[in-house]
Amino acid sequence: MSITIQRATISDLETLYQIERECFTIEAFSKQHLTYLLENPNAVSLVAQINNAIAGFIIGLVHRHDEEITGRVYTLDVAVKYRRKGIGLKLLDEIERIFVERGAKICYLEARKDNVAALELYRMHGYVEVKELKDYYKGAHGVRLKKKIGAQ
Numbered sequence: 001m002s003i004t005i006q007r008a009t010i011s012d013l014e015t016l017y018q019i020e021r022e023c024f025t026i027e028a029f030s031k032q033h034l035t036y037l038l039e040n041p042n043a044v045s046l047v048a049q050i051n052n053a054i055a056g057f058i059i060g061l062v063h064r065h066d067e068e069i070t071g072r073v074y075t076l077d078v079a080v081k082y083r084r085k086g087i088g089l090k091l092l093d094e095i096e097r098i099f100v101e102r103g104a105k106i107c108y109l110e111a112r113k114d115n116v117a118a119l120e121l122y123r124m125h126g127y128v129e130v131k132e133l134k135d136y137y138k139g140a141h142g143v144r145l146k147k148k149i150g151a152q
């Protein structure tokens, strides 16, 4: 099974929205929000493909505050039937690589406190918890995690 990672484009919107709805219920990004991200030049939007089908995607943004450049992952989604095949990990690796290319030294992301799959993946990949986010999600607490990326 070969997984290829490519830039997402606006023509992927419908598929990305379907996967987003499969992954998240009330917290799913709207089509408008996905469109905004897909069209934002500061965003990095990637799809993972298996046999020409989109199996998952990741979207993040590069932020600049004064001298500090950071990457932030906004959403990471893998369609149910393609899970536990290393796709989430591969998407995260690739977005971190692009963040570094754009000058970021730290990557941030958030997850629900009860999202075992995501937290396990992030911890395994070097992320550490930096903040508890009380009532961050509809009906659930969250955590913010960070990882140093690239040369420090």
Ligand SMILES: CC(C)(COP(=O)(O)OP(=O)(O)OC[C@H]1O[C@@H](n2cnc3c(N)ncnc32)[C@H](O)[C@@H]1OP(=O)(O)O)[C@@H](O)C(=O)NCCC(=O)NCCS
Binding pocket: 023, 024, 075, 076, 077, 078, 079, 082, 083, 084, 085, 086, 087, 088, 089, 090, 110, 111, 112, 115, 116, 117, 118, 120, 121, 122, 124
């Ligand atoms: C979280 C998510 C992106 C993981 O994607 P994935 O492609 O299945 O993850 P990977 O196959 O790359 O898994 C890498 C590692 O993460 C951990 N992991 C992944 N899913 C897990 C699960 N359900 N339970 C425990 N650990 C899990 C494991 O350590 C796994 O390695 P292993 O399979 O060798 O044991 C996917 O479950 C998903 O889309 N969930 C719904 C959306 C979501 O919660 N996104 C994250 C929002 S913060």
